[in-house]
Amino acid sequence: MNVKTKLSDCLRPLVLGALFLGTASAHAAVQQLDKVVAIVDNDVIMQSQLDQRVKEVQQTIAKRGGGVPPTSVLDQQVLERLIVENLQLQIGDRSGIRISDEELNQAVGTIAQRNNMSIDQFRAALAHDGLSYEDARDQIRREMIISRVRQRRVAERVQVSEQEVKNFLASDLGKMQLSEELHLANILIPTPDSANSEQLNAAAAKTQAIYERLKAGADFAQMAIAQSGSDNALEGGDMGWRKAAQLPPPFDRELSAMEVGGITQPARTPGGFIILKLLEKRGGETSLKDEVHVRHILVKPSEIRTEAQTKELAQKIYDRIESGEDFATLAKSFSEDPGSALNGGDLNWIDPKALVPEFQQVMADTPQGVLSKPFKTQYGWHVLEVLGRRATDNTNQAREQQALNVLRNRKYDEELQTWLRQIRDEAYVENKLPGAEQTGTDQAVQ
Structure with missing residues (x-):
C-alpha cells in the first residue's frame, strides 16, 4: 500500500496541494552546509527543506510511471509552491489561527480510519514509507491552517444569490453544462497583471510551443510539472472534476463536445495562457x-x-x-x-x-x-x-444544488487564484536559486 498517495487523496478537499508530496518540517534542523534558498517576508526557506520536498515529488512522479523532470526544473516549481505555502502559514500565524492537539488528533484518526488502520498501524505504515509520525502530524497541522486561512480570506467572501442560480439554470449554457462533469488537467503559463506586449507575446509563444509538443505526443502531466505556473502543477495539472461552466470561455462549449483525451488550443485567460486536457466525463443522467x-x-x-x-x-x-x-x-x-x-x-x-x-x-x-x-x-x-x-x-432539485455548487466553486477558484497571486506579488520574496527569474517584488529586493 502506498500510504503517501492514499493520505494525499484523503486530505485533497482541504487544500489544492497534495498532503504528502512533501514531508520536511517547516522548522527542520539546519544542517552543516545548509543555506537559505528564499527569503519570504519574515521567514526563510532552507535548501534542506527544498531538497526534501523535491525528493518526495520525484518519488511520487516515478511511482506514476512517467519520466522525472530534471532537478533543476523541479527546484523552481517546488520552491514556488513552498513560498506560497509559507506566505499562507504566516497569514495564519498573524491571524491567530491555531490547531489544537484535540483537533489534530481527530484529523489524524480520520486519515487512519480512511485507510482502514488503527493509529499504531498508521504509525507503522508511515515508518515503512520513510515518514515519521511527528513530521506527518506537523504537515497535517500546516495543511489544516492553510485550509482555514483560505476559508477566512477567500471562501467566506464567495456568495451566490438565488437569482444567480435561476439565471444560470435558465441559460442555454447552464442547461448544457449541468448534464455532465469533466475531469480536467491544465497547463498555465502565467502573465503579470500589467504585462506589456513583449511579455504577452513571449508567454503566447511558449504556450504554443508546449501545445505543439503535446500534439506530437508529449506527456501532459510531465509537461505540466515542468512548465505550468498553476497551483496544481506538481500534480500533473490535475484540476479534479469540474463543470464546464466553471471555466472561462471558450472552454465551456469546446470541452463538452470534445472526446476524452483531447486537449484545447492555447487560450488567453485573466491569469495567462492556458491549455486544458479532458481526462474523463461522467454524469448527465436523470435524477x-x-x-x-x-x-x-x-x-x-x-x-x-x-x-x-x-x-x-x-x-x-x-x-x-x-x-x-x-x-x-x-x-x-x-x-x-x-x-x-x-x-x-x-x-x-x-x-x-x-x-x-x-x-x-x-x-x-x-x-x-x-x-x-x-x-x-x-x-x-x-x-x-x-x-x-x-x-x-428529482432532477430539478438536484440541478439547483448542482448550479449552486458550480457557481460557488467557479467564484472560489477565481477568488483563490487572484488572492494567491496577490499575496505573492505583495510579499517580500527573494529567490536565491541560481538562474531564478526575478519579477515584481523579487526584483525590488535585489
Whole structure:
C-alpha cells in the first residue's frame, strides 16, 4: 500500500496541494552546509527543506510511471509552491489561527480510519514509507491552517444569490453544462497583471510551443510539472472534476463536445495562457427517486393490551378488510398512528428510505392493491396496502444544488487564484536559486 498517495487523496478537499508530496518540517534542523534558498517576508526557506520536498515529488512522479523532470526544473516549481505555502502559514500565524492537539488528533484518526488502520498501524505504515509520525502530524497541522486561512480570506467572501442560480439554470449554457462533469488537467503559463506586449507575446509563444509538443505526443502531466505556473502543477495539472461552466470561455462549449483525451488550443485567460486536457466525463443522467403510495393501520401494545392481544387485534382488522370492510374507515377507528389515522391510514407518496427496515421489506414484497398480513415493527403491529409505485423525477432539485455548487466553486477558484497571486506579488520574496527569474517584488529586493 502506498500510504503517501492514499493520505494525499484523503486530505485533497482541504487544500489544492497534495498532503504528502512533501514531508520536511517547516522548522527542520539546519544542517552543516545548509543555506537559505528564499527569503519570504519574515521567514526563510532552507535548501534542506527544498531538497526534501523535491525528493518526495520525484518519488511520487516515478511511482506514476512517467519520466522525472530534471532537478533543476523541479527546484523552481517546488520552491514556488513552498513560498506560497509559507506566505499562507504566516497569514495564519498573524491571524491567530491555531490547531489544537484535540483537533489534530481527530484529523489524524480520520486519515487512519480512511485507510482502514488503527493509529499504531498508521504509525507503522508511515515508518515503512520513510515518514515519521511527528513530521506527518506537523504537515497535517500546516495543511489544516492553510485550509482555514483560505476559508477566512477567500471562501467566506464567495456568495451566490438565488437569482444567480435561476439565471444560470435558465441559460442555454447552464442547461448544457449541468448534464455532465469533466475531469480536467491544465497547463498555465502565467502573465503579470500589467504585462506589456513583449511579455504577452513571449508567454503566447511558449504556450504554443508546449501545445505543439503535446500534439506530437508529449506527456501532459510531465509537461505540466515542468512548465505550468498553476497551483496544481506538481500534480500533473490535475484540476479534479469540474463543470464546464466553471471555466472561462471558450472552454465551456469546446470541452463538452470534445472526446476524452483531447486537449484545447492555447487560450488567453485573466491569469495567462492556458491549455486544458479532458481526462474523463461522467454524469448527465436523470435524477429519479422511487416513491410508494401506501396506507397502513398501526396498533400498539400498552399497559392494558399485551403483545399477544395486539397481534390478535391486528389479525382481526386484517380479516375484516379481507371480508370487504373499508380500509379507511377501520384505520380511523383503530389506527394508533397519529400522523395518518385521520387520513384513513394514508401515508401518501413516500420515499421507502424514510421508513424502518421491516416496513420497507413488507412494502417491497406486497403487490399493488394487495393487503399485507399483519407484521411487527418497533412501533407495534401493522397491516398495509400498497396503492401505487412511481419513480419521481428529482432532477430539478438536484440541478439547483448542482448550479449552486458550480457557481460557488467557479467564484472560489477565481477568488483563490487572484488572492494567491496577490499575496505573492505583495510579499517580500527573494529567490536565491541560481538562474531564478526575478519579477515584481523579487526584483525590488535585489
